[in-house]
Amino acid sequence: MGKTTKKAVSICITSAKGGVGKTTLILNLAGIYEVLEKKVLLIDLDVTNGGLALSLNKPYKKNIYSLFEDISLNIHNNFSEYVTKYDNYIDVLPCFTDPRSAGKISNSLIEEIIDRASFLYDVILIDTTHLLNELNLYTLDAVDKILYIIGNDAVNLKNMKSIIKIFNDLKIDKYKILLNNSYNPYKDYFSLYDIKNIIKTNIDYSLSSQFFIPNIDSYVMNGKIITLDKKVPKVYGKDYESLLNIATDLLVRGDDTNE
Numbered sequence: 584m585g586k587t588t589k590k591a592v593s594i595c596i597t598s599a600k601g602g603v604g605k606t607t608l609i610l611n612l613a614g615i616y617e618v619l620e621k622k623v624l625l626i627d628l629d630v631t632n633g634g635l636a637l638s639l640n641k642p643y644k645k646n647i648y649s650l651f652e653d654i655s656l657n658i659h660n661n662f663s664e665y666v667t668k669y670d671n672y673i674d675v676l677p678c679f680t681d682p683r684s685a686g687k688i689s690n691s692l693i694e695e696i697i698d699r700a701s702f703l704y705d706v707i708l709i710d711t712t713h714l715l716n717e718l719n720l721y722t723l724d725a726v727d728k729i730l731y732i733i734g735n736d737a738v739n740l741k742n743m744k745s746i747i748k749i750f751n752d753l754k755i756d757k758y759k760i761l762l763n764n765s766y767n768p769y770k771d772y773f774s775l776y777d778i779k780n781i782i783k784t785n786i787d788y789s790l791s792s793q794f795f796i797p798n799i800d801s802y803v804m805n806g807k808i809i810t811l812d813k814k815v816p817k818v819y820g821k822d823y824e825s826l827l828n829i830a831t832d833l834l835v836r837g838d839d840t841n842e
């Protein structure tokens with residue numbers, strides 16, 4: 584039985600530059616939501632590598648493009664037919680693998696996916712590339728919240744500064760910024776003070792360099808989620824706690840205050 588009333592919170596995880604740990608963070612947040620007994624849909628919009636289903640080691644038959652084709656043909660199957668189940672809490676909607684499909688996916692499809700999924704899940708996490716292309720702009724527009732990941736890196740910070748300026752001009756304020764020091768612990772040239780000065784806004788969350796996981800590839804090869812590993816809360820206590828805070832904070836909707 585699906586949910587019938589409360590809508591999921593939809594969150595797009597993106598960045599101003601590639602390779603800053605978006606896909607890893609999505610999987611880690613999904614693990615945390617599972618611990619919190621929330622139902623999660625992961626939507627993969629990274630056409631370039633289809634990383635989510637790969638990282639979870641799940642073979643799949645249907646993807647976003649199957650849904651698009653069926654809707655175009657007026658075939659209305661249950662949403663659950665298009666997703667791949669990871670476990671009892673986490674489902675994945677894999678990305679199409681042919682980049683030419685991106686041009687056919689419309690704003691309304693992204694909205695329809697989020698809308699249909701929002702009755703079945705507590706949280707929808709969307710993985711993207713860092714590119715400001717049409718698909719990503721549609722998605723940023725359609726979601727409830729945007730989580731920008733930045734790294735301690737000059738190009739990254741300069742790009743982020745430009746994006747924040749655009750968001751301010753467009754009066755978009757549904758974004759939060761996470762400083763990720765975990766994927767490359769040797770990059771620590773700028774202090775937090777410098778970073779805030781460069782991007783001209785606050786950092787909402789951060790992950791420390793202590794959360795660098797040396798054997799991360801073994802998790803990927805085995806389709807395991809780091810935050811679901813029983814050792815992780817003990818070994819990486821501080822950053823695990825940060826992830827819990829990020830996950831719960833992102834679930835709070837602006838319109839929940841009167842509930």
Ligand SMILES: Nc1ncnc2c1ncn2[C@@H]1O[C@H](COP(=O)(O)OP(=O)(O)OP(=O)(O)O)[C@@H](O)[C@H]1O
Pocket residue numbers: 598600601602603604605606607608629711712713765766794795796797799800
């Ligand atoms: N906490 C971590 N510890 C160790 N390695 C990490 C950590 N987080 C990410 N990485 C590694 O850093 C690299 C980039 O991470 P990831 O693929 O999650 O970034 P991304 O922003 O999704 O990249 P892309 O822009 O290419 O989609 C990967 O090789 C990943 O395994």
Ligand SMILES: [Mg+2]
Pocket residue numbers: 605606607629634710711
């Ligand atoms: Mg990625």
